[in-house]
């Protein structure tokens with residue numbers, strides 16, 4: 232998609248939202264979008280629907296009025312899963328929403344049937360399912376996904392598409408040689424290199440097909456040089472990773488506050504219980520390692536030991552996640568924070584968040600889909616670090632520091648949205664000028 236400098240292509244037609252993984256998050260997102268469209272629900276938590284932008288004159292405007300986002304009415308959906316059940320059955324199994332809320336959008340959810348997935352239980356060791364593609368190499372699998380994308384675009388009569396990874400957390404696979412360049416990555420696809428997990432095949436397929444990609448899970452996906460190179464080459468935006476929803480969301484609010492008051496932090500113990508399928512998958516050590524890396528990385532930048540060894544040099548940060556079926560998707564987290572004040576006196580903070588995982592994640596999926604599509608229409612491509620606000624482990628271009636402070640992330644997001652709003656204004660003036668000349 233070639234866009235003139237400083238211009239935003241207007242939204243027209245339909246936007247296809249592609250979802251690898253039709254589990255708790257994806258089906259809660261789908262049901263919510265349809266409930267909002269039917270005026271049965273209010274878009275709590277979705278900046279793209281109810282957020283505000285502040286202009287230079289301090290005038291506030293609602294985001295959907297300031298930005299030419301695709302309206303909810305024009306969204307269409309497709310997805311992949313290793314289980315063949317439609318989105319209604321998947322949502323019932325996920326048990327996030329009540330029977331009554333699901334019944335109100337049953338016809339819509341039933342119309343979404345997953346395409347066979349690219350999957351290998353080697354990368355998600357606690358799951359296996361029958362609805363998977365078979366092919367001789369990973370290159371063939373990528374091509375099959377590209378065909379799926381093209382077919383879905385055609386069937387849905389969609390002008391554009393975005394892909395948001397909502398599938399299970401894969402085991403931690405450290406980046407290797409084959410991730411260093413696009414050339415090496417493509418050779419590795421051909422050679423069936425075990426260093427390439429399914430999420431990277433989806434990300435590759437999306438970028439090849441010119442589709443923006445965001446990774447909602449903690450595993451390494453598009454955040455490798457090979458796929459960054461492909462995103463630049465194809466002029467497609469990418470973002471990631473790991474939706475920032477519950478405990479980490481609060482951590483990135485509390486830690487900056489402690490840091491600004493220059494209070495010491497000796498220890499931060501975070502524990503979670505959850506009983507959904509995600510929790511079951513995270514019981515596996517390999518998948519947990521992916522999550523542990525994104526969850527524990529947060530405090531290092533927020534409480535810098537090198538700048539304040541007296542305050543943060545001794546910081547002990549531990550994160551645990553326990554699978555506990557009775558809770559289902561209603562995750563509960565506890566944080567025990569040991570802080571130090573004037574003359575070295577210890578104090579303690581306890582945080583208990585009784586949240587609902589997918590209820591917090593669903594509006595993030597919506598915002599990412601709409602903002603990535605807008606970024607692409609504005610000609611923004613490559614790694615979109617202004618979307619860090621939504622992620623536990625923000626994907627940033629090489630050399631750019633990672634920002635975890637939620638308020639600084641919000642500032643950056645707001646600035647980017649304001650630039651997009653200014654571009655939209657200029658574009659509409661230019662459109663009008665063109666219209667007048669005709």
Ligand SMILES: NC(=O)c1ccc[n+]([C@@H]2O[C@H](COP(=O)([O-])OP(=O)(O)OC[C@H]3O[C@@H](n4cnc5c(N)ncnc54)[C@H](O)[C@@H]3O)[C@@H](O)[C@H]2O)c1
Pocket residue numbers: 251252253254255256257311312313314325348349350351355358360396397398399400401429430447448449473474475476477507508509512587588589591592
């Ligand atoms: N809910 C949150 O607050 C939150 C926050 C951060 C990250 N996440 C991440 O989002 C992802 C989705 O979470 P969830 O609660 O919906 O999990 P879930 O287990 O309910 O859903 C994941 C779905 O992905 C499917 N799947 C697994 N591998 C696949 C593949 N290769 N291709 C297609 N489908 C595949 C599974 O069959 C399952 O239906 C997880 O990785 C989770 O860690 C969730």
